[in-house]
Amino acid sequence: MVVVTGLSGAGKSSVLRVLEDLGHETVDNPPLAVLGELMAGPGEGPLAIGVDTRTRGFDAMALLAGLDALRARGAAAPELLFVDAAEEVLLRRFSETRRRHPLAPAGMAGGGVADGIAREEEALAPLREAADWVLDTSGLPLPDMRRMIERRYGPAGLAGMTVTVQSFGYPRGLPREADLVLDLRFLRNPHYDPVLRPMTGRDAAVADYIEGDPEWGPFWARMTALLDPLLPAYEAGGKKYLTLALGCTGGKHRSVFAAERLARHFARAGWPVDLSHRELGLREAFHGARLQAAPAAPHIDPQSMTETTPAAPRTAQINPLDNKLAQPCPARAAIPDPR
Template identity: 40%
Template sequence: MAESEHVAAPSDPAPQHGDERPGEVVIITGLAGAGRETAAHALEDLGWYVVFNIAPQLIGTLYELQASAEGLDNRFAVVVDPRSGPFFSELSDVIRELRRRDIRVRLVFLTADESTLVRRFDSVRRPHPLQGEEGVVEGIRREREMLAPYRRLADVVIDTSPLNVHQLTMKMRDAFGTRDERRLTVNMLSFGFKYGIPIEADHVSDVRFIPNPYWVPGLRPLRGTDRQVAEYVLGDANAAEFVDKYLDMITPVLRGYSIENKHFTTLAIGCTGGKHRSVAIAEHIGEQLRRRGHAVRIRHRDLGRE
């Protein structure tokens, strides 16, 4: 039977998403094969400073070094496991010492049922680190018994038996990411086809079907960020219909990207030179996506190249 997941630390309440979380240490441990490295990489992708496989006694020293480094916030995570040998048994003492120093510490324990762990070790064709001359099952059972006290001590316990790597990553993002970090960031990018299609684009749309302000003498020197150009471009019936249908089309795509743990996507809008039409359309679509709750960045790659 799979173990249930819990998140409980009544004496150390979780901050609201968006807090800076000064002085935070996350210690990741648990069973080999349960996803320790995946969980750590999820924090790394969120900008945490992550150290793998260190003796628990070094956590405080490394945390202080990281926290004092210029330009770095002090969100610090470590992965510790029985491979640190006799040092591992002192993990609970280290946690108590860190909390005594008013450092916010959370212990994350990853587990999985026996059949799932056996299947994972079989798929990678690697021995269990504690199996010795015996089989993988014996190694799993030995490790589970060794780690039992830390499972009881943990603030966050995650049973990864039913999870794939993307789902585990999402759980870590939900538990430890700020509000902005948990959201998909949409990069709206305008460009000119004559300078080439941007290689980073996930979706490319061509708005050269819209009448070109370049041929209107009063608009030619202006840019798509100027009100007169934007009104001219968006005043075209085809342009207005395109924007409406583009937003309808991209909404389920962005929702799916969030579910699939995609942190960034680039939506590219192109016209001939990247000065008028693509700029106005990218600005308008970007603003509409913001109003729908998306984190949006807008960049005009070729503006000013003419």
């Protein structure tokens, strides 16, 4: 159990959102009478409660007494987190957001806010003194604050970011949830081979066909050279979910093969990965370094998904849609929706 309190404008709501992402059941600003029931009641998971001077019937000493009673009973080990910030920072934040300070009903700027901050500091002083952790957000970027909270309250082995790799076909449009999109239509199309046409990118014969394209090896090397450093950068920025979409004409051959291989590449690097084939209606999940071999579908040779040495070194980051890779493709017959 974590009780989050502190000064208005210091970032309590942001802290509660991070705790909610970590799996805490969060309740913000419940009446003090209800607060006792929340603390004493049984819970199935961790609980985070936001309390501040807006709380109906707020009494700092009563709150501390309730926390002491819980600790004495041994029923829970509540921790008191106080979110603080310097006065000049709070004044600037209220000026930028144009919100009224809860203890400054007379005005929104200048002395009214400053007076409200002073009254709130006085009312919360006992909680700040008794806090298990005082988190000063004055010069703390939000991603850094998130990492600090995750380290203190997150379960062991918690993954910071989950990666979704999705294959799709362009006729049905781009996936609306995609953060990054790569177009694979520059690769030769197995659809024009009558033997390969009924298969998918999960089949060994299709994998061999695509890997035999002289464009595939250099593209794979340059794509991973671009994406490998991006994932840690996105995670460091506080991103929790990243969706990478790979598209081709029908969403059945080239994009499926590339998505399968890229998902396993990310999983071997330790990322939790969700793999989705939109046009095939298939989805599976891999758990980072604990990646297990996927069950073989008809025609699949598991060896076809084995990592191979890139045909080009992973050096410069490139735009996959450069002139060489973005050459127009010949007209294709309509591909029926496999679903």
